[in-house]
Amino acid sequence: MTLKRTFHIESLSAELVEPLQHKINNKTKPLGSLGVLERTALRIGQIQETLTPTLSRPTVLVFAGDHGIATEGVSPYPQEVTRQMVLNFLAGGAAINVFARQHDMELFVIDAGVNGDLPEHPQLLKRKVAPGTKNFLREPAMTPEQCEQAISTGADVARQVRQNGCNILVCGEMGIGNTSAASIILSQLGDFPVENCVGPGAGLANPGVKKKIEILQAAIRNHRIGDNPFQVLTTFGGLEIAMICGAYLQAAQERMIILVDGFISTSALLVASRLYPAVLDYCIFGHQSEEPGHRKMLELLRGEPLLRLNMRLGEGTGAVVAYALVESAVRFLNEMASFESAGVSTAS
Template sequence: MRTFNIVTTAGPLAQQLQKKIDGKTKPLGALGQLEALAQQIALIQQTESPKLSAPQMLVFAGDHGAAKAGVSAYPQDVTWQMVENFLAGGAAINVFTRTHGLPLAVVDCGVAHDFGERAGLINCKLGAGTESYIEAPAMTAERCAQAFENAVALVTRYAESGCNVIGLGEMGIGNTASASLITHCLTDHPLEVCVGRGTGLDDAGLNRKQQLLAQALGRTGKMRDPAKVLQEFGGFEIATMVGVILAAAERRIVVLIDGFVVGAAALVACTLYPAARDYCVYCHRSAEAGHRVQLAAMQAQPLLDLGLRLGEGTGVALAWPLVKAAVAFLNDMASFASAGVSEKA
C-alpha cells in the first residue's frame, strides 16, 4: 500500500498567529472556536494570510455487499438512484452547495450500476460493490491499494487546478454499518455503542443490524490494524476517502470532514498517520451514536451540532460559511493598532 509523507503543522508560526488573532479589535478569545479554526487553516498553509482557493465538494458513492443481508432500512438500489438524484441536482447536498456557491462532483467508487460518462460524475469504480463482510473480507488488499491510488490521482487533479480545500461527503446503502465496525475496532468502545439507526431503522431493524455486525466480528475477531480493518469492513467509498484525506494532507490541503461515515474514513486515516488530524476540519456532530466515539478518539471539536444524520456532505456545506468567515476575520479584521482602538488596560 502507498505511503504518504504527512508532517505536523505544529511549529513557531502558531505563536505568531495567536499574537495576530489576539491583536484583533475584540476581547481575547471572543470569537471562540472561529479563532482556533483560523489558526488551523493558517498553519495548514504555513502563512499568516491564508486563502481558500477553488474549493471542491466531493460525494463518494459505493455499494456494500452486507446491505443485501438487511443492515439497512433501504434496498441497495437506493445508492444508484440517489447518485442520479445528485447528478440531477435534486438532493439536499445540491441545495446546500448551490446556496453557498460550492462546486460539487460525485465520485463513483463502486456503485452496482453503470452510469456511463456523465457531467459531474468522476469514475473511480473499483467494482460493483464490496463483498459481504459477514461472510468474507469486504475487499482485497489490492483493491484497497487501488482505492488509495485513485484518491491520489483525484487529489492531484484538483491540487494542480489550484484547489486547496476539499469537502468530503458520501452515499452508500449500508455504509453506517461499515462505519460502526470500523469505529468499534479502532476505539475502545463496545459495538453496541458504535451502532446507530442509520437510515432510520426501527427497534427490530436495529437489533438485526447489531446481530449481523456481531456475526461479522465473530468471523474476524476485533482487529486493531487500521489497514486490515478497512479491508475487512470498509466500503470502496470509505477506502477512497481515506486515501483522499491522506493525499490532501500530504499536499497541505484543508479537508472538510462530514459526519459518521466520513468520520470513519478520517478515523482510519488518522490512525494510520496521526499527523493527518492537523488537516481535518470536523464540520458537525452527527446524531449517529458512533460519531461521538469517533470525535473523542480524534480529539475533534466539530463546528456545528444540528442533529443531522443525512450524510451526503450536508454538514460540510452548512459549515462552509463558517470556514470562510474564519479566514476572513484573520485577514481582514482590524487590529487595535491599525484601528486606533485602545487595548485592555
C-alpha cells in the same frame, strides 16, 4: 497486511503559532471572544504557513459505493437507492447539491463501486473498483488489492482537484449499508463493543437496530482480525470509505484544509489517522452527527465540531453547511481591524 502506497505528511510547524495568535488577539474584540473561530483561523494559518490565509476553489467529492452487507437487511432502503441517489446528485437535486451551490463550491461524484451502470456526465468520475463490496458477514468486503486500488484512486482524485486550484476539500459519501461498515471500523479501531457504535443509520426503527447489532456482532466473530487499520478497512469497509481515506491522506500531503463531514467520512479519517497520525493536523471538523458513533469518533480523534445540528444525512452536507464558519474565520483574520489600525484603546 499493510498499505503499500506511501504518503509524506508533515506535522504542522509551530513557527507561526505565536505571530498568528498575536494577530488574532489584537483584533478589535475582547481576548478570545470569537471562540472556536479563533482556533479555526489559527489552524488554517498553520496549514497554509501564512498570516493571511485564503480559501481557493472549495470542492466537494461525493464518493459512492455499494455494500454487500446491505443484503442482510441492515438498512430500511434497498441497495438500488445508491445508484438512484447518484443520478439525483448528477441532476442537481440532492441536499449536497443545494448546499454546494449556496456556497459556490464545486462538486464531483465518484463512482467508487456502485452496483450498476451510470451515464456519462461532466460531474461524474468513473473510478469503479468493483460493483460493490462482498457481504462481510460471510467474507471480507474487499481483497487487499481492491482496498489498495481504492485508496490510491481516492488519493489521485484529491491530487487532481489540488492541481485545479482547490485548497479546501470536503469528502462526502453515498452507499446503502455504509453505517454498518463505519460502526465496525469504530468498534475495531476504538476498542468499543459494536452495540455502542450502532445507530439508526438511514432510519431503522428499534427492532431493525437490534437486528443490525446482531449481524455486526456475528461478522466480528467470524473474522476476529484485531485493530490493523488496513485489514479492518479491507475486511469491513466500503470502496467509497477506502477512497475517502486515500483522498484525506493525499490532501494532507498537499497541505490542503480537510473539512470533515459526519459518521461515514470520519470513519475513513479514523483509518487514515491510524496509518498516518499527522493527517489530523489538516482537519477541521464540520459538525457532530446525530449518529451515536460519531461522538465517539470525535472523542477518539480529539475533534472539535463547529456545529451540532442533529444532522445524519451524509453526502458531505454537514461539512458544507459549516463552510460558512470556516470562511468567517479566514475573513476576520484578514479583514478585521486591529486595535492599532482602528485607533481603539486596548483593555488595561
